[in-house]
Amino acid sequence: MSAAPLGWRVARLVERRVETPTAQTLVLEVPGWPGHLPGQHVDVRLTAEDGYQAARSYSLAAPGTDGRIELTVQRVPDGEVSPYLIDAWAQGDPVEVRGPVGGWFIWRTEETSPVLLVAGGSGIVPLMAMVRARRVAGSRVPFRLVYSARTPTDVFYADELRRRVRDDLGLDVAYVYTREAPEGWRGEPHRVGLADLNTHGWPPDLEPHCYVCGPTGFVETVADLLVGLGHEARRVRTERFGPTG
Amino acid sequence: MTQLSYLDGNMLDGPLRELFAVDLSAATGRCDSCGMTGPMACLHVYSHAPGLVARCPACTAVMLRLVRSPDRAWLDLRGATFLQVPMPLDQPHPRPL
Structure with missing residues (x-):
């Protein structure tokens, strides 16, 4: 993992899969993504035209491959971020992501305990x-x-x-x-x-x-x-x- | 609900990674108020405030506060006696001063 303070990267939507009536898996392309461990999360930040920003944390749903990451987002009624990601975010539109983060709630594949x-x-x-x-x-x-x-x-x-x-x-x-x-x-x-x-x-x-x-x-x-x-x-x-x- | 809901210390990793080179949730911290020592991931974080307030899970004293404005960040750690951060063995480290 990189040992430097994390900045925001631009991510674009490449695919979405419906999981349930209120949740979708979003596949994002993030150039330069350094890879991550299972259990880590990513912060997603939206910026409105007037400069207002809202950020939320989402868990990474799958091992990362080739600069692609997967999030599964549950739509929270009246939420600021999830309704946009699920209903309005179009393929190719940019959002900002910061990650991977999390050093505690992780499982390492070399561990042997059940x-x-x-x-x-x-x-x-x-x-x-x-x-x-x-x-x-x-x-x-x-x-x-x-x-x-x-x-x-x-x-x-x-x-x-x-x-x-x-x-x-x-x-x-x-x-x-x-x-x-x-x-x-x-x-x-x-x-x-x-x-x-x-x-x-x-x-x-x-x-x-x-x-x-x-x-x-x-x-x-x-x-x-x-x-x-x-x-x-x-x-x-x-x-x-x-x-x- | 009568109590404000909180998140756990895991969520501090993102905001704190703007300042630190490692994820602090895996660090061990000691509460200055009650002396309990444990993973920073287990702190209770209240985010319904102008900043983030992280409290000791045992005695609820404030151990960490972080406020971010567009051009600066304030970090108040006076409630934590120390932070012990795991370091990889393969990383060269300086001799004691």
């Missing part, structure tokens, strides 16, 4: 970057992902996750639905609880690295449950995101 990923809603994005990086690196570190979504249609990367589970040895994915579960799913919609983490996580004595990402309340709850189950607090890494968008 990994537990717990995602709440769009908190899946940096965790998906880890799942994808594991695949690219040919890592055999056992991964378990517990993914909480409101309904089946709110699941990001649904097809790819199905493929990953089929093709990537040592990756398990469990879903928790909070409002509406798919037909034939066992159990009622509920929020992630002790039983989910106990059943689909790792026992603490395996000393897994736990990554928890989601809204503040979700992260608080899950991190407390994991520590309560006996996981050492320093092995539970968290990333919360607030309501701004």
Whole structure:
């Protein structure tokens, strides 16, 4: 990684993919992008004609290749940045990005401990970057992902996750639905609880690295449950995101 | 909600990378108020202010404040006794002065 203060770079949109009715993956071309680690994020800055600026942080969704980066952006109603990125940003239009940033909520492909990923809603994005990086690196570190979504249609990367589970040895994915579960799913919609983490996580004595990402309340709850189950607090890494968008 | 919502220290990395050559979220900081030592990533950051205010997760004392204007930045670290920053072993380092 470069060891110099970071400046803003100009990025252009090259592709967009619809993930859910309210979220899209945006592929950006960023000349000179230095590469990044799974879990890192990027700041995106918009400048209005009158000079007003708004910046937001977005997690990088995939390993970077050839100066291209991927973000998955959830549209926040009344947000300042996400509605523009999703509804108005046209291919070729410039925005500014600063990154990669983040030295804590990252997974390195050379690590050997088992990994537990717990995602709440769009908190899946940096965790998906880890799942994808594991695949690219040919890592055999056992991964378990517990993914909480409101309904089946709110699941990001649904097809790819199905493929990953089929093709990537040592990756398990469990879903928790909070409002509406798919037909034939066992159990009622509920929020992630002790039983989910106990059943689909790792026992603490395996000393897994736990990554928890989601809204503040979700992260608080899950991190407390994991520590309560006996996981050492320093092995539970968290990333919360607030309501701004 | 009665409490202002906060973000975690991870989000300081972007704004602070304008000033520092490394990501500070992986640095260890010590709270001057209660003495707790831990990753800067675990601070609670409040961004509903003219700047960023980062508080100790244990005692809520302010450990770091950062204000950015178009042509300068103010960094107030008086709430942090020290920052310990991991350095790569392959990077040449000067002898003690």
